[in-house]
Structure formats: C-alpha cells, structure tokens
Amino acid sequence: MVLITILVASLLLARFMERTTTELLVEARAAQAVRLRGDAYSALEVTLAVLADYRAADGGLWAPAQGWGDPFAWARYEPRAGVTVAVAFEDESGKPSLPRLDTPGLQNLGELLGLAPDDAARLADALLTWTQPDHVPATLGSDLRSYERADPPHHPPQRALRSFDELAAIAVARDFFYDKAGHPTELRAQFAQSVSLYDYPAANLNAGQPLALAFAGLDETQSRRLTDYLGGRTRPRGTPPFFRSAAETAAILGAGAPGLGTEVRCLRIRVRVREGAAVFGLTAVVSPPGGAVIAAEPSPDNAAKEKPAAPGPAKSLAYPFTILDLQETMEPLAAPGGAA
Known part of the structure; x- marks a missing residue:
C-alpha cells in the first residue's frame, strides 16, 4: 500500500512539474516577444528617421547606394546588450505596378514570364474580369456565369488585388497559378515576385x-x-x-x-531582431509623400453596400512616410526535450 501511494504521488508530481514547466515556457516566450517587439519597432523608427533625413537633404530617395543602405551606422544606433538587429531593404517600386496594367500590359507580362501569346491573352482577360468593373470578358470561362456556377458561387470583387492569394479564386487564372492538387506553381511565384500590388506611376x-x-x-x-x-x-x-x-x-x-x-515610391523594410535562439521579424511597406498608395478600393456598387462609419476628427501627425503594410513574425524558442 505504501509503495502504491509513493508511485501515485510520484506520477502526480511529475505531471505537476511538466505542466508548470510548460506554463513557465509560455510566459517566458510571451515576455521575450514583448521585449523583441519593442526592439524591432525602435529599429524601424531609427530606419525611417534616417530615410527622412536623406530625403529632406537630397530631395528624394533613389537607391540604398545614396547612403541610407546602413541606417544604423549612420544614426549610430546600438541595440541593448545581448540583442542583434539587422535591417534589409527591397525596392517594391522597382517592379511594374499591377493595378496600372491594362490588357496589352498584362499580355506582355505573361509572355515575359514564359506564356504563349494565346495563354497570356487568356490570363490578362481573367485578371481584368476580376479587377475591373467595366471589363467585358472575352474568354470562355472568365465570364460572370462561370463564377455563379462555381462551388461555392462567388462574384469578382471588381477591384485591385489585395493579396496574391486571391489568384486561387480567379477563374482561368488559377489554372496557370495552381496545379490540380491546389499547390502553387512556379509561374505563381514568378508572378508574385515580378509585380507589385501597390499603385504608383512608374x-x-x-x-x-x-x-x-x-x-x-x-x-x-x-x-x-x-x-x-x-x-x-x-x-x-x-x-x-x-x-x-x-x-x-x-x-x-x-x-x-x-x-x-528614378525615385523610390514604395519601400519594403525587413527588421530582424535576435536574442539568443529567439528571433522577431518585422516587415513594413512604406511610401514617401507622393509615392505609392493601396489600390484595393471597392467598386462603386460594392461601396454602396459597405458604407464605412463616418470618421471622427483626427489630428495629423505629420509622419514622414505612409505605412501601407505591417507584419510581425516570431520564431519560437525550442521547448525542453526538443518539443515545440
């Protein structure tokens, strides 16, 4: 009886210790994420301040070779002890602006990506049917009845793409961008790397x-x-x-x-903060004054159905950039024993 009591107590103690360890690990991860998040946003603010200084001094932003490619060195920014911070830039406006492309432009893009002229024309027609309210479909399978017969039935939003994931819902186009199993094709990756969803003139x-x-x-x-x-x-x-x-x-x-x-109109900034084995990533897409804008405006018909609430009075912050997109990622710490 004594041995049974000791065995049960040992099992209960082991379960208690396992649960306590898991809870402590979760709390440690959350606390570290908060710290690293603050470090990342501080680094982003330093980066934007350097960009604003260069833009004010030189009259514009053209390329990292202008001098802002290493903003931390320029600003003499040093993270707190035990933390490393890195920043990388991608000129989003170095790509053609997808919302600006018409039928000839989309056909040209498709051919540059390796499609035959007839396939490029079908793809262009499908994309414009999805994005343009006044476009008349010219390809069998891209007409509105194809969407009504789909499972589930849906309608083209008739506004610019908000995400490349929408390609999976576009009739005809999805046949080029996804295989029969629903996996993205190489063409889908090339398309997403070649154009920007943001609206800018050049x-x-x-x-x-x-x-x-x-x-x-x-x-x-x-x-x-x-x-x-x-x-x-x-x-x-x-x-x-x-x-x-x-x-x-x-x-x-x-x-x-x-x-x-010749000017940077849309810039993707990637900040990566590391402390030990934990890594926090922050990606911001920013636009200078007069630069890129989000082109995902609804069509007049949809706007009438979805009227937003009237905004209250707002005080301008006179911020030097418009933040078009902001994404955070956190690579978790490894749990004891190798468990995630």
Missing part, C-alpha cells in the same frame, strides 16, 4: 529589375548599359551609382524610358 529603374526593364521596352543592349552603369563598370569617376532624373537616364540609354522612373 517602376524605379535604379532597382535594376530585369523584368521591369524588359517590360518597359528596353532591349538587351540598353539593359546592359544600365546595369553596367549601376554596377560601376561604365560609370564615370565621381558620379553617383544611381539615376536622379529622366535626363540622366536618357544620357545612358540614348532615349527616354516610358514606364520607368
């Missing part, structure tokens, strides 16, 4: 995106001249490694480049 050629250059009509010789100049191989000594105006561009290309600009 892609920044300083980003040197090959597809954006080809989409703008630059031939191989012009593209090579541009990349050689940006890479420093043909750039005269003392000139900056970026373009600041259409005149500077024309001097290298020998002609203007419609659809291409």
Whole structure:
C-alpha cells in the first residue's frame, strides 16, 4: 500500500512539474516577444528617421547606394546588450505596378514570364474580369456565369488585388497559378515576385529589375548599359551609382524610358531582431509623400453596400512616410526535450 501511494504521488508530481514547466515556457516566450517587439519597432523608427533625413537633404530617395543602405551606422544606433538587429531593404517600386496594367500590359507580362501569346491573352482577360468593373470578358470561362456556377458561387470583387492569394479564386487564372492538387506553381511565384500590388506611376529603374526593364521596352543592349552603369563598370569617376532624373537616364540609354522612373515610391523594410535562439521579424511597406498608395478600393456598387462609419476628427501627425503594410513574425524558442 505504501509503495502504491509513493508511485501515485510520484506520477502526480511529475505531471505537476511538466505542466508548470510548460506554463513557465509560455510566459517566458510571451515576455521575450514583448521585449523583441519593442526592439524591432525602435529599429524601424531609427530606419525611417534616417530615410527622412536623406530625403529632406537630397530631395528624394533613389537607391540604398545614396547612403541610407546602413541606417544604423549612420544614426549610430546600438541595440541593448545581448540583442542583434539587422535591417534589409527591397525596392517594391522597382517592379511594374499591377493595378496600372491594362490588357496589352498584362499580355506582355505573361509572355515575359514564359506564356504563349494565346495563354497570356487568356490570363490578362481573367485578371481584368476580376479587377475591373467595366471589363467585358472575352474568354470562355472568365465570364460572370462561370463564377455563379462555381462551388461555392462567388462574384469578382471588381477591384485591385489585395493579396496574391486571391489568384486561387480567379477563374482561368488559377489554372496557370495552381496545379490540380491546389499547390502553387512556379509561374505563381514568378508572378508574385515580378509585380507589385501597390499603385504608383512608374517602376524605379535604379532597382535594376530585369523584368521591369524588359517590360518597359528596353532591349538587351540598353539593359546592359544600365546595369553596367549601376554596377560601376561604365560609370564615370565621381558620379553617383544611381539615376536622379529622366535626363540622366536618357544620357545612358540614348532615349527616354516610358514606364520607368528614378525615385523610390514604395519601400519594403525587413527588421530582424535576435536574442539568443529567439528571433522577431518585422516587415513594413512604406511610401514617401507622393509615392505609392493601396489600390484595393471597392467598386462603386460594392461601396454602396459597405458604407464605412463616418470618421471622427483626427489630428495629423505629420509622419514622414505612409505605412501601407505591417507584419510581425516570431520564431519560437525550442521547448525542453526538443518539443515545440
């Protein structure tokens, strides 16, 4: 009887210790996430302050080579002890703006991504049926009746894409972007990497995106001249490694480049904070004054159905950038014994 009592007590104690360890681990993770989140947002504020300084001093943002590629060094920012912080930039406006593309533009994009002309035309028609209220479908399977017969039935929102995940709901288009099992295809990844969901008038050629250059009509010789100049191989000594105006561009290309600009209009900033084995990620998409905007406005019909509440009076913060998107990620600590 004594042995049974000792055995039961041991089992109960083991269960209690296991539960207590799990609860302590959860609390430790939450507390660390709060600390790292504060570090990440502090680093983001420092980065935006440096960008604002450069924009005010130089009259614009053109490329990281302008000097803001290492904002922490410029601002002499040091994280707290035991924490490492890294920042990376991606010029979102170095890609063609998807909301700005019409039928010829979408067909050209499809062909640049490797589609046959007929398939590129079908894809363009499907995308415009989904995004444009005044578009008349020209392809069998893209008409509104196809959506009514779908399972479940749905209707095109007739506004710009808000997420690339919407491609799975677009008739005809999903056949190009997803396989029969519903897995994304390579074309889907290429499409998402090649265009931006944000609305701006011209892609920044300083980003040197090959597809954006080809989409703008630059031939191989012009593209090579541009990349050689940006890479420093043909750039005269003392000139900056970026373009600041259409005149500077024309001097290298020998002609203007419609659809291409020289200014950063939409910037993706990735902040990564590490403390021990824990990593917190913060990704912000920002736009300078006069830069990119979110193009996901509903059509007039949908707007009438979904009238937002009238906003109250708001005080302007005079913030130097508009934050278009903000995402957080937290890589969890490993639990004792290897359990997640």
